[in-house]
Amino acid sequence: MARIVLRDLVKTFGAYTAVDGINFEVKDGEFLIMVGPSGCGKTTTLNMISGLETPTSGEIVIGNAVVNDLEPGERGLGMVFQDLALFPHMSVFENIAFGLRVKRVPEDEIRRRVVAAAEAVHIKPLLDKLPRQCSGGESQRVALARTIVTNPSVFLMDEPLSSLDAKLRVDMRTELKGLHRRLGATFVYVTHDQAEAMTMADRIVVMNRGRVEQLGTPLEIYGRPASLFVAGFFGTPTMNFIEGTIEAEGAGRLFRSRAIAHPLPASVPAALAGRSVVLGVRAEHVFVEKEGERRGEVRLTEPLGDATLVFFDCGLPTPLVAKAPPNTPLAPGHALAFRFAPEHCHLFDAVAGTRLN
Amino acid sequence: MKAVATLTAEAARARRLRRERRRGIIRHAVLLVWTAVVLFPIFWMISTSFKDAGEWVTWPPHWLPHSPTLHNYAQIFAFSEMDPSLSRQATEQAFSIWKGLGDAAFICTTSSLLALLLGTFLAYAISRFNVGGRYFRHLILMIRMVPPIVVAIAILMYYAIMIPYATSSLLGVQISLFDTYTGLILLYTVTTLPFVIWMMLSFIDEVPYTLEHAARLMGAGRLTVLRRVVIPLVASGMVVTFLFVFILNWAEFLLALTLTHPEVTTLTVLLNKFQSASEGRLYGPQAAIGTVITLPVVILGILIQKHLVKGFSFGTIRK
Ligand SMILES: Nc1ncnc2c1ncn2[C@@H]1O[C@H](COP(=O)(O)OP(=O)(O)OP(=O)(O)O)[C@@H](O)[C@H]1O
Numbered sequence: 001m002a003r004i005v006l007r008d009l010v011k012t013f014g015a016y017t018a019v020d021g022i023n024f025e026v027k028d029g030e031f032l033i034m035v036g037p038s039g040c041g042k043t044t045t046l047n048m049i050s051g052l053e054t055p056t057s058g059e060i061v062i063g064n065a066v067v068n069d070l071e072p073g074e075r076g077l078g079m080v081f082q083d084l085a086l087f088p089h090m091s092v093f094e095n096i097a098f099g100l101r102v103k104r105v106p107e108d109e110i111r112r113r114v115v116a117a118a119e120a121v122h123i124k125p126l127l128d129k130l131p132r133q134c135s136g137g138e139s140q141r142v143a144l145a146r147t148i149v150t151n152p153s154v155f156l157m158d159e160p161l162s163s164l165d166a167k168l169r170v171d172m173r174t175e176l177k178g179l180h181r182r183l184g185a186t187f188v189y190v191t192h193d194q195a196e197a198m199t200m201a202d203r204i205v206v207m208n209r210g211r212v213e214q215l216g217t218p219l220e221i222y223g224r225p226a227s228l229f230v231a232g233f234f235g236t237p238t239m240n241f242i243e244g245t246i247e248a249e250g251a252g253r254l255f256r257s258r259a260i261a262h263p264l265p266a267s268v269p270a271a272l273a274g275r276s277v278v279l280g281v282r283a284e285h286v287f288v289e290k291e292g293e294r295r296g297e298v299r300l301t302e303p304l305g306d307a308t309l310v311f312f313d314c315g316l317p318t319p320l321v322a323k324a325p326p327n328t329p330l331a332p333g334h335a336l337a338f339r340f341a342p343e344h345c346h347l348f349d350a351v352a353g354t355r356l357n
Numbered sequence: 358m359k360a361v362a363t364l365t366a367e368a369a370r371a372r373r374l375r376r377e378r379r380r381g382i383i384r385h386a387v388l389l390v391w392t393a394v395v396l397f398p399i400f401w402m403i404s405t406s407f408k409d410a411g412e413w414v415t416w417p418p419h420w421l422p423h424s425p426t427l428h429n430y431a432q433i434f435a436f437s438e439m440d441p442s443l444s445r446q447a448t449e450q451a452f453s454i455w456k457g458l459g460d461a462a463f464i465c466t467t468s469s470l471l472a473l474l475l476g477t478f479l480a481y482a483i484s485r486f487n488v489g490g491r492y493f494r495h496l497i498l499m500i501r502m503v504p505p506i507v508v509a510i511a512i513l514m515y516y517a518i519m520i521p522y523a524t525s526s527l528l529g530v531q532i533s534l535f536d537t538y539t540g541l542i543l544l545y546t547v548t549t550l551p552f553v554i555w556m557m558l559s560f561i562d563e564v565p566y567t568l569e570h571a572a573r574l575m576g577a578g579r580l581t582v583l584r585r586v587v588i589p590l591v592a593s594g595m596v597v598t599f600l601f602v603f604i605l606n607w608a609e610f611l612l613a614l615t616l617t618h619p620e621v622t623t624l625t626v627l628l629n630k631f632q633s634a635s636e637g638r639l640y641g642p643q644a645a646i647g648t649v650i651t652l653p654v655v656i657l658g659i660l661i662q663k664h665l666v667k668g669f670s671f672g673t674i675r676k
């Protein structure tokens with residue numbers, strides 16, 4: 001049983017609060033990814049789980065025991081660091097064997113387990129090399145093997161792929177997912193790359209300023225962001241945001257901003273009428289048409305290959321973006337009409353940023 | 358047209374080459390002259406160490422000994438101070454350097470090792486736990502800015518008078534640190550400690566935090582982390598630091614002069630005692646000792662160079 005529970009976890013550095021009371025549970029065998037902008041407290045949270053930082057207050061439970069007072073080495077965790085932290089003065093073999101040597105495992109068992117771990121990540125030929133003789137991807141695998149070899153029930157990973165180039169990073173994603181499936185261990189993975197989070201995670205924790213903004217599956221987080229922050233953090237291009245108010249129009253609801261008005265589905269509660277809100281809509285839910293009541297002018301097009309992004313002006317302070325078919329005839333200067341998919345309009349409180357519908 | 362262009366380019370290159378060569382020659386000439394100026398006293402010392410008494414102060418000077426002799430070396434390396442064939446008349450001075458050499462080697466090695474050990478741990482604590490606050494690391498070197506002469510007499514008072522007095526009145530036994538190995542070793546350890554801390558700080562700061570974190574997560578205790586991760590990574594730095602501090606102690610004169618003799622005599626102090634009533638300063642044996650003292654420093658210097666490069670370069674290992 002390797003579930004992890006964080007209860008009211010707080011960490012302050014002097015007057016600065018890096019982690020501000022977070023609560024969540026990582027289920028046994030889950031691949032949980034923590035994402036958030038730089039400085040939001042991801043590493044600090046991970047370090048508190050691993051025991052490298054002492055929480056200012058709150059509890060950490062691993063399995064069924066509170067581990068606040070356990071040394072890092074006694075918690076049964078393995079960690080892969082952002083800079084990998086391979087020991088430069090030891091061969092790859094010794095790097096992988098370190099954890100076993102510290103625990104005084106017999107020599108022949110060390111040999112066997114190190115070789116097995118190296119085979120698991122395909123680096124058997126590297127065992128006699130020094131870390132500095134390994135490429136970035138190879139070093140990455142060495143760090144993984146070093147963690148695997150001690151059979152931890154929980155893997156902590158702090159941006160392990162950030163030092164790799166883009167292509168390798170995508171390959172390693174697949175490999176890490178495969179590893180997770182094979183080992184069946186609990187993975188807690190930190191990144192600030194939303195694409196990495198979307199593709200690998202069972203569930204995602206979105207953090208901002210030391211707090212949890214949302215916890216959910218990738219699809220939940222993409223489809224129903226709990227706050228303006230989450231909505232803006234996930235998805236490329238960034239979601240369109242328009243400030244305005246909600247009006248009740250008989251049975252229907254209407255969103256009205258300075259430049260445009262747009263009908264909303266009846267599922268929007270009538271109680272919201274009169275509220276200042278921010279309407280969010282993703283580019284793929286903005287439809288570009290020839291004729292219609294809301295008109296704009298194309299500013300810029302960005303072909304992506306499978307689609308083309310169309311940035312257009314419609315009297316709002318910032319241009320809106322729509323995802324059009326790749327062969328769209330639109331070009332800068334052209335006039336267009338647009339509408340939103342009403343069921344995909346997200347409404348957020350203009351002040352607090354919380355989700356309203 | 359094109360040919361002309363390449364021709365002039367060729368000419369320009371040749372001109373530049375010639376100018377550079379001329380500059381090189383001038384530069385090397387200046388450096389050679391300067392080297393001669395710097396090395397001349399050393400040459401003179403070595404030359405004198407092979408001269409017989411009659412040649413030490415002749416005029417015009419003998420650049421090289423006319424009748425080279427090993428007499429000076431035989432004298433300083435004599436095992437028996439009473440050997441009549443080597444002793445000079447009217448001299449009750451001990452010429453042999455064996456005791457001085459032994460004392461110096463023992464004191465310098467012990468105190469340098471002690472300082473290295475203490476300093477490494479202190480530097481680790483300062484680097485990792487910010488012991489002493491943010492400015493402590495800068496204050497450390499400031500302690501060393503006090504000229505030794507300021508403390509020499511104060512220490513003498515403690516060593517020769519106050520500690521013996523205090524111990525005899527409190528414990529009933531008189532303990533004196535004056536003219537003892539312990540006294541000088543303690544002092545050398547303390548005076549070089551700031552250098553050790555300061556140098557080791559620069560090496561330990563280079564060892565990434567996460568290496569230690571990784572080791573601790575794999576179950577290593579703090580001491581194991583130090584022994585298996587930190588110390589191996591700063592080993593080259595420790596060698597450099599040891600050699601540096603050893604040379605400082607080896608050449609130290611003022612404190613040794615004030616606080617020792619006759620029981621304990623380091624080489625620098627011994628060097629200064631070489632005179633006889635009838636012949637005045639004994640330049641020959643002095644030069645021989647000077648040569649003998651210099652030799653290990655030169656060797657250590659060469660060793661330092663090799664390790665300095667290694668010691669300071671492991672920061673680049675990190676990817
Ligand atoms: N030892 C420390 N002393 C003081 N402040 C710290 C310390 N460690 C972290 N902080 C602060 O706490 C905040 C959170 O840091 P943390 O390293 O957890 O961020 P992060 O989410 O991992 O960011 P990144 O994505 O850049 O790695 C930061 O503002 C950082 O400056």
Ligand SMILES: [Mg+2]
Pocket residue numbers: 042043044158
């Ligand atoms: Mg971080």
